[in-house]
Amino acid sequence: MFARMLKLRLLNAVAPAYFFAATAVTFILHFCFFLPTIFPSSGESPIGSTLLHTVIFLFLMFNALGNYTMTIKYPAESANDPVVIPVCSPDCSDRIDAHYLLNGRHFCKLCKKVIFKRDHHCFFTGNCIGNRNMRYFIMFCIYTSCVCLYSLVLGVAFLTVEYSISFENPLTFLTLLPISTGYFFTGGVSGLQLFLVIMLYVWLGIGLVCAGFCCQQVLLVARGQTWCQLQRGALVKTRSPWRSNLRGVFGDRWGLGLLLPVRTVETDSDDHTPHSIIQRPHVH
Ligand SMILES: [Zn+2]
Numbered sequence: 001m002f003a004r005m006l007k008l009r010l011l012n013a014v015a016p017a018y019f020f021a022a023t024a025v026t027f028i029l030h031f032c033f034f035l036p037t038i039f040p041s042s043g044e045s046p047i048g049s050t051l052l053h054t055v056i057f058l059f060l061m062f063n064a065l066g067n068y069t070m071t072i073k074y075p076a077e078s079a080n081d082p083v084v085i086p087v088c089s090p091d092c093s094d095r096i097d098a099h100y101l102l103n104g105r106h107f108c109k110l111c112k113k114v115i116f117k118r119d120h121h122c123f124f125t126g127n128c129i130g131n132r133n134m135r136y137f138i139m140f141c142i143y144t145s146c147v148c149l150y151s152l153v154l155g156v157a158f159l160t161v162e163y164s165i166s167f168e169n170p171l172t173f174l175t176l177l178p179i180s181t182g183y184f185f186t187g188g189v190s191g192l193q194l195f196l197v198i199m200l201y202v203w204l205g206i207g208l209v210c211a212g213f214c215c216q217q218v219l220l221v222a223r224g225q226t227w228c229q230l231q232r233g234a235l236v237k238t239r240s241p242w243r244s245n246l247r248g249v250f251g252d253r254w255g256l257g258l259l260l261p262v263r264t265v266e267t268d269s270d271d272h273t274p275h276s277i278i279q280r281p282h283v284h
Pocket of ligand 1: 108109110111112120121122126127128129
């Protein structure tokens with residue numbers, strides 16, 4: 001148990017560092033390699049193309065980083081009972097990362113906080129995802145997916161222009177990494193080219209995982225369920241319509257939230273579960 005907890009704590013420290021490193025690399029590749037090569041200022045490409053791609057990239061990146069910040073700024077901790085001693089529910093199975101409490105909340109061992117409507121602990125933000133930051137987390141996933149897939153397209157264009165690699169054959173993408181790695185060790189491919197090829201796979205992987213994860217979260221929100229409940233096999237007793245479930249998370253001004261990382265719903269008042277819990281020592 002101790003070793004597994006240590007692994008989770010390590011992951012909690014490494015994942016944000018990985019996220020910021022990948023973001024910095026993406027920024028550098030875009031502005032130092034992709035845009036100057038694909039749209040050279042001295043060539044026939046109009047300056048408008050460079051400007052358009054810069055605006056699109058900065059917009060996607062701004063929303064990804066903005067929602068990342070909002071996920072951390074508005075944590076999902078239970079607001080009304082900060083002094084209540086966490087009491088385990090009888091059916092708390094003492095999971096590795098969290099305790100299930102009597103009042104329907106969770107105590108996250110990594111955050112060391114009582115969480116209301118806990119969904120899961122996100123290692124990239126180092127925070128629990130729950131009632132207050134679910135919307136930001138979903139938007140973070142959407143825009144991260146967009147940034148990665150957009151970078152993938154520009155990366156492919158850069159390799160085509162700079163190294164004359166043709167992607168007309170769909171199988172090229174499958175054979176690109178093994179062939180590039182082989183040529184790298186025989187001196188036929190530069191370190192930068194191999195790094196770019198690896199980044200294409202990283203962007204594709206993160207882009208698809210984020211898109212899939214986002215779809216799963218939206219479906220769970222529409223059902224009014226959390227990932228924690230799903231794992232415990234708990235069914236939601238009061239099934240409200242999917243529209244009100246989505247509105248509860250995304251707010252009435254959800255359209256604005258799709259375009260900008262701003263608050264569209266006041267969730268502080270959501271924490272209205274009555275405080276009828278018995279104070280007794282922690283079970284586990
Ligand atoms: Zn947590």
